[in-house]
Amino acid sequence: MAAPSEFLQYIDDKADAFIQRLADAVGIPSISGDAKRRGDVIKMAKWLNDQLTALGVETKFVDLGKQELDGQILDLPPAVLGKIGSDAAKKTVLIYGHFDVQPALKSDGWNTDPFTLVVNKEDGQLVGRGSSDDKGPILGWLNVLQYHHENKRPLPVNIKFCFEGMEESGSEGLDELVERESKPGGYFEGVDCVCISDNYWLNDRTPCLTYGLRGLTYFKVTVTGPGRDLHSGVFGRTVHEPMTDLIHLMGRLVDPTGKILVPGVDEMVPPADEEEKAIYKALDYSIADVQSAAGGEVALSSDKVEVLMGRMRNPSLSLHGIEGAFSEPGAKTVIPAKVSGKFSIRLVPPQTPEAVDPLVITYLKSEFAKLNSKNTLIIDNLHGGKPWVADHKHWNFEAAKKATRAVYKQEPDLTREGGSIPVTLTFAESLGVNVLLLPMGRGDDGAHSTNEKLDRSNFIEGSKLLGTYLYELAAIAK
Amino acid sequence: MAAPSEFLQYIDDKADAFIQRLADAVGIPSISGDAKRRGDVIKMAKWLNDQLTALGVETKFVDLGKQELDGQILDLPPAVLGKIGSDAAKKTVLIYGHFDVQPALKSDGWNTDPFTLVVNKEDGQLVGRGSSDDKGPILGWLNVLQYHHENKRPLPVNIKFCFEGMEESGSEGLDELVERESKPGGYFEGVDCVCISDNYWLNDRTPCLTYGLRGLTYFKVTVTGPGRDLHSGVFGRTVHEPMTDLIHLMGRLVDPTGKILVPGVDEMVPPADEEEKAIYKALDYSIADVQSAAGGEVALSSDKVEVLMGRMRNPSLSLHGIEGAFSEPGAKTVIPAKVSGKFSIRLVPPQTPEAVDPLVITYLKSEFAKLNSKNTLIIDNLHGGKPWVADHKHWNFEAAKKATRAVYKQEPDLTREGGSIPVTLTFAESLGVNVLLLPMGRGDDGAHSTNEKLDRSNFIEGSKLLGTYLYELAAIAK
Ligand SMILES: [Zn+2]
Ligand SMILES: [Zn+2]
Ligand SMILES: [Zn+2]
Ligand SMILES: [Zn+2]
Structure with missing residues (x-):
């Protein structure tokens, strides 16, 4: 009608x-x-x-x-x-x-x-x-x-x-x-x-x-140890620096191709079958469209289906920033005492925060243990949604x-x-x-x-x- | 007199x-x-x-x-x-x-x-x-x-x-x-x-x-690619994210024990002989003093001579922070378009900025090339002193x-x-x-x-x- x-x-x-x-x-x-x-x-x-x-x-x-x-x-x-x-x-x-x-x-x-x-x-x-x-x-x-x-x-x-x-x-x-x-x-x-x-x-x-x-689970990972911000002249190579530990941890979450390094997270999502891939192939969207929207020639792949599936039907992990570190213009020689890395994972079925969060937490703890640092790790989940x-x-x-x-x-x-x-x-x-x-x-x-x-x-x-x-x-x- | x-x-x-x-x-x-x-x-x-x-x-x-x-x-x-x-x-x-x-x-x-x-x-x-x-x-x-x-x-x-x-x-x-x-x-x-x-x-x-x-050489390493800040929902796993690249680079500069990973930098400094070590041994300063000054039990070693030499006669590399990333409290799901990592190296003789800077720049470029990213790397030296x-x-x-x-x-x-x-x-x-x-x-x-x-x-x-x-x-x- x-x-x-x-x-x-x-x-x-x-x-x-x-x-x-x-x-x-x-x-x-x-x-x-x-x-x-x-x-x-x-x-x-x-x-x-x-x-x-x-x-x-x-x-x-x-x-x-x-x-x-x-x-x-x-x-x-x-x-x-x-x-x-x-x-x-x-x-x-x-x-x-x-x-x-x-x-x-x-x-x-x-x-x-x-x-x-x-x-x-x-x-x-x-x-x-x-x-x-x-x-x-x-x-x-x-x-x-x-x-x-x-x-x-x-x-x-x-x-x-x-x-x-x-x-x-x-x-x-x-x-x-x-x-x-x-x-x-x-x-x-x-x-x-x-x-x-x-x-x-x-x-x-x-x-x-x-x-x-996509759903979301958002983490704040804090590394702390010194009681106050320190001067890198006085304390550089003297103490475990929270930034060094945090950067090492954050670098183990996702690789530059977008692959999530937390074991089990990417693996939770079944691959797309041909019928599903056909949907992405049919979409009126090109790599040029992606790059035009991003304002730069930075698409992860030249394969449109792969890029669109990365956005729509695969999980992604983005590192958003660090709270507590030096973030202003200029050159400050601080060793920040307490730094919190922010990252989130976009979830797709069958992922849920309930299923993914424990994998993230276990992995962060085990990677932090490998650093042999005397600093302290605190993991907060800020929010999540299916x-x-x-x-x-x-x-x-x-x-x-x-x-x-x-x-x-x-x-x-x-x-x-x-x-x-x-x-x-x-x-x-x-x-x-x-x-x-x-x-x-x-x-x-x-x-x-x-x-x-x-x-x-x-x-x-x-x-x-x-x-x-x-x-x-x-x-x-x- | x-x-x-x-x-x-x-x-x-x-x-x-x-x-x-x-x-x-x-x-x-x-x-x-x-x-x-x-x-x-x-x-x-x-x-x-x-x-x-x-x-x-x-x-x-x-x-x-x-x-x-x-x-x-x-x-x-x-x-x-x-x-x-x-x-x-x-x-x-x-x-x-x-x-x-x-x-x-x-x-x-x-x-x-x-x-x-x-x-x-x-x-x-x-x-x-x-x-x-x-x-x-x-x-x-x-x-x-x-x-x-x-x-x-x-x-x-x-x-x-x-x-x-x-x-x-x-x-x-x-x-x-x-x-x-x-x-x-x-x-x-x-x-x-x-x-x-x-x-x-x-x-x-x-x-x-x-x-x-100690002397100093201070670097700002910028990774950029997208033309504007992007939403991680829309662009996560679609583009090369500058933060991911930068965090990987920063993670390759110094290890959690304080060792500088830029080839040739630590190696430039001859080890201390026994006479020099005796000076550090004689100093009226303990690990407890270091930790009291730092406000936390985070000394890199329990060996006083090693810790004091780390401060006084060895180079150190500190990661100070990131400009351009999300640094506020709270949870923002941004993919920052342009992020600049700040780090500096404290120098000791015979190191000079002139001798160390080329090693840092060559290393950053070669590590960035390994990431296979379509983003752009910009290296600025903000200041230095012998x-x-x-x-x-x-x-x-x-x-x-x-x-x-x-x-x-x-x-x-x-x-x-x-x-x-x-x-x-x-x-x-x-x-x-x-x-x-x-x-x-x-x-x-x-x-x-x-x-x-x-x-x-x-x-x-x-x-x-x-x-x-x-x-x-x-x-x-x-
Ligand atoms: Zn002064
Ligand atoms: Zn003064
Ligand atoms: Zn709205
Ligand atoms: Zn709306």
Whole structure:
């Protein structure tokens, strides 16, 4: 069941008004990580609630409690839940989005004020913080609702909404909400599938559906011994230097080709079979794309499938830095007393933090013992999350594929993301239903960077895609 | 020729007045590294000049030019040169000191205002910034001058003074001054030996003479490749990560026992013979002292001679830190685009930066090539200085030994310092005469740290030592 052509026409006709609404949303600097902006995040919650109720959605705010931030006790911004339609004959889809944004200052390197949406007529870019992450996609759903509301057309499916205002700051309070409302009698009871539009195409030309995310386990490895920072003139070659020990340890974690040296970690992941490799081969992405995105000719391999599997379906170990060592410009001859190396491992099924962490800890201890140092080793796990992979042949994905073909006349890329969107796993595990990531923006949108943009065509065609997806969802056999 | 007993008595009698003068000097916050305090450094130069002229020294200010600091063009504080006595029958000694100090704020952890000298009656400590480094020793010389001036006693030697106000900030302008004035017809013409009192005893109980300093060569090794910082979710196991390459390189520089892994560097230094080892064996310093100073039980060996030789007569390589990596608290999943490892090698004769640097550069390049990385390696040498070792059997040292025995009734430790005092080498090379380091303070004075102190007994007995040294110098056969 294709979307009605009058729906597609409506989205085109209203494009300017939709962009104006996006400008209104971007104009509210709803930065969840900045205590001074907490009022704006709450204002944004109210703005969104007003939009939803005006379009016929029954909503409610959910108080998520308090948090400490910058030494203040602050109210968490409320979650905004909504429902529209309760026809038992229709499928029910749960839609998630977040109305908070990353920090942005013009002085960070923005060409224009980050909280004034700039519509660039030449290249069609809508520039502003949150344009792509994640206000654009949320407003895509509002655009779909508006067509049905104004034209008094019934929606093809029942919809439940879950919008939060803390995604960019660890989604505080959301896991508990989702788990609670997913139980029998909860707000999300009866949900058949989930759709999240909060990631990006692999490139700037081919729509994609995303069926996997890597998990993470993040370690802080501290070596300490001296009671204070020492002068290398006085103590060099006199004491066990924590930096020397730490650098030796960190050098044994991953080799320059990306191979993880912690025994058992790489080995935990079965190799890809030919069917799986075919997915990567089919992706509209080249080594040149990888290098263009990285800003340098530094791909680990010239084999596209290998590089894409390295990002999407293999674990990776990155060394992020060292806390406590000399990190300023210039030349300081210090022997730091206590240094903490930070590294993390991106996990893929069947890896979990529970399975991987003991291997890491055992290995670090045994390698440290080999150093014969009198310093002390302390291992902290800072956080972790499981990887997620969905069945990309599920009817939820099939509906999205049909919708993509209908709107974009293209076969979508089937991607796994190298990063994490933890709420995805929470929905999948709490509801036990298929979760689809259906991005609106392009890979070069610069979500957490300066001059974040959403292309006008992604906003307008993306709104058509979201609406069409609902019609395909209604039509497809469970 | 012992010092007159009336001199020793005079120093004791005037102790309180001398401490008051030290309080006056400490009260001028002559921080050379702080542009806002430049006026105080110049004020301190004038204060010192007034003291010297009042005590019969013929002085002159030497303009050292300008410098840029914190974005401002500032006048360098003048050097204060002085001379007293021109008896051709007497030896001429050149005395160096510096009247600038390290920065200090009460909020750094001082128990009292750093620029108000606190006289602690219980433990005899004189607490204040510059008390030990280097105002106390300079005032020791003033105390000696005062006895001779007030009592109209001729000094046993001719003295030339060289006092600077930029020692804590790289001694800007001093090398040129020393080289110029050391030439025939220069201010320092006719100098027979040099005495510098600007270091410390090895411990808190035994006076020492210092005859060696290590040199230094400081490297910054940069690995870069990506055009910007990358997200480890998106790029982990996709690109050559600069941190991985850098950590592997840094791990190949020094092993956890302190052995330098750059081929040829350790090997350049001949092993100590039994006579030299005997010096270290004789030093009043134990492994417990090393560990107490380091604040942890982390000595590289339980053999005192080995540990002291590691500090004093062997090279050392310390890894100081990394610029450009994640160095804050918390967990950030960044792949830094450009990271610079900082390390330095302390050099001992016959090592020089000229001899060692090419070995380091060749080794880094060859180890980097083994990584097969597409990233780029950049090697910068930030600065370097040669080591210095003097003949500790020279009459200049013999005079100081006799003086120490006379004042302290102890045989002085004969030490080499692990750090550098670059002006030492400048004097030695420019004048071609023996340079003696004759410290006043103790090893626990906390020169560049909080709550810097000089013990009252070190100030008073130290003043006697400096005066007695002049008499022994006058008497000893060249
Ligand atoms: Zn987002
Ligand atoms: Zn985001
Ligand atoms: Zn000093
Ligand atoms: Zn100093």
